[in-house]
Amino acid sequence: MADYFAMGGYAFYVWGSYILVALVMGGIFVWSVQELKTRQAALDRLKAQDGGGATDNAGRSAPTDDNEERT
């Protein structure tokens, strides 16, 4: 088993590569989930402050306030 992990003396390069890719791709996943949560929460707060009613539960805005962003 220790033999396997030694990767014929190339452990640093082989495991280093795999760990790096796992960290980078895992990192982008975690960051994206956090970002989405933060933005969604801010959106929900804003809608609640606005008197509510403009957003349904899934956070979809009513079409009325959607035209500004397209201009």
Next chain:
Amino acid sequence: MITRFAQPARFFALADRIAPWLWGLVVIGLGVGLVWGLVIVEPDYQQGETVRIMYIHVPSAWMAMFVYASMAVASFVALVWRHPLAEIAAVASAPIGAAFTFCSLVTGSLWGKPMWGTYWEWDGRMTSVLILFFIYMAYMALVHAFEDPAQGRRIASIFALVGALILPVIKFSVDWWNTLHQASSVFRMDGPTIEASLLWPLLVMGITFQLLYFALLILRMRSEMAAVRLRSARLSLMRRSQTAEAVAS
């Protein structure tokens, strides 16, 4: 306006249904691909165990280019048809593409050291992929460089199209400047020259990385969509309070 909005709503409804399946396939693909590439494949007679780096290096490099090509197509659609989803897809793709490019550069470096004796060489392939990484960075900086987000996205779209010129340079760099990096052994006119026992696990990892891109893309598009809505909600709130003030005074 309603039909334009209906499309993103329909898209996200469909995407939400597909996403769990994508993530499931990514997990299965990673399980199969990692065991295959890290355990089952025999060490190479020349490269020894370092050949295993190929199973993440090559798919990362494929995705570095594929994501950029998708971004360029999305930018083109955004510029020509002004489709809001296309713009969001391009913006959402950039960090994913940059991440894949970074992975391909660093894993290549970690493979180069034991096999070529150097972490880095200004070889055609490596230099052109490094330029691709900088293009991703510049694109992301451009998107947020303007006060008007719509203008930022439009200028970034034009930049993404011009930047697509790097793709053929990367593809043919190994033929034009035959220095250190080996030539293609999978996507060749005369078919793959790589050994089949090495090719299959590579394809599994390639497909898995592809699915990972789509799964991350859906996630990031939701996030970008939320940002767009947040901005427009803030704007309308501001406008309303301004009107209220004007009425009161």
